[in-house]
Amino acid sequence: MKKLAVCLTLSLAALVPFGQDSKAAANFTDVGTTHRAQAEIYYLVEGGITSGVSETRFVPEQQVTRVQAAAMLGRTLNLNGEQRATNFKDVGKNNFASGYIQQLVDKKIISGYPDGSFKPNNTLSRGEMAVLIGRAFEYKSSSVSVAASSLINKGIASGIADGSFGETQTIKRGDFAVFLARSINADFRTADNEKFEHNAYVDTKDGSKLNLRTGPNTSYPSIASIPSGKIVSYSYSVGEWVYITSDNVKGFVHSAYLQSDKPSDKPVVTPPTSPTPTPTPPPTKPVPTPPGKKPLSDITVVIDAGHGGSDPGSSGHGFIEKNVTLNVAKKMEKYYDKVPMKAKMTRSSDTYVSLNARGAYASKVKGDIFVSIHTNSHTTGSANGTETYYYTRSAAVNPNVSQSKALAKYVQNRQLEAWGLTDRGVKVMNLAVLRQNTVPAVLAELGFISSSKDMGIMGTEAGREKMAKALFIATLDYYYYYENRTDVLPLYSTVNATPSGKLH
């Protein structure tokens, strides 16, 4: 359990389940109740580790490819799946699994071929599978036969009919799901020889209870909650999550909430926030629509929760970007309930929406401004802070350069005010969601999901609520200052705020 030590210093608030369940209930017509891999496939789908080829088909009899295996392993370990350039000539940045492949290469879990290729669409052999799983889960895997023995001894795989491991044979998607689910959760194995030999204290830092989940990420349901300070026994880890047992219930918790020393009994007292100056409050009575402007009730703010569905975005500290962005977006949407302006969401559940469709949606619903919500990530974990993007290229589809830039400044300002993270500035960025848009558009990178500092606030309900409110107020600032709309002033009183001052 060497992983435990490095995570002990993290101080995060307890994992708070998001308001809504992130997964859609899958129902594959080709994985019936009697299918040999039924339980394992649905287990992986529940955790967002794999998905069907469509909502109704999993194709369990199809051979698993190297790229599919890499994506599943990357998601299992909660690696940062943000697409990026890779070392391989045949895996471009646009490959859906480019982020996972490069991360697995960096961690020496997967490798390519001597000619510089990865051959993403080659089928995976049983021998390759044994080595991959061996490296990902830190089993003995110095050679194919050693890796195969590890899987056999642990009850994860067995030999084939001729008594060998069948290392050159290919694997079907259904069987790979079985091997992966067994590697993750010992409950699925044919032999139960994992021991819970070590003890640790649960420490949620704030006295709240810790969720014990059925799998190693927050998409998995909580089956028990463990009081802070309790001693639990742990076995192995899956990425940064640890398989533990407490009161005879087995499950997973994030390693950030386990420590070897008894936590102090004193609850952590949050220091009071410095009092905000109270300038003259804005009027609460309606102000007439300024001449030449459409009524506020005709203004639509399009809120874009980044990623979703099969595109999880980045992940870290037990959180997945698509869930964080949706959570903040939904909270932001609520603030428009009390004002005449409307909000529309590009997605309001865990669904995949293409980047171009997001921009097209803004036009379709006659949106006036577009705010995309994302979390940043960096592989080393040292980068942190908040930044906001807009797009400026004059040849762009989106002509609203000065509006977008002003909106970005107001959004960045309120984000910094809300969370106080490092100011990484307002930046020009060529992103499809901004470029392929017809209204003033910005993309807010709230903070780094890879940073324990940033997650100290982004990982809390209260932090996300603050951010949602900040993004709402930023849209008021934009209309008040950039669009010269005095009728926005009374809306500030719905959240006890005042205009920011002119920034553009």
Ligand SMILES: [Zn+2]
């Ligand atoms: Zn993102």
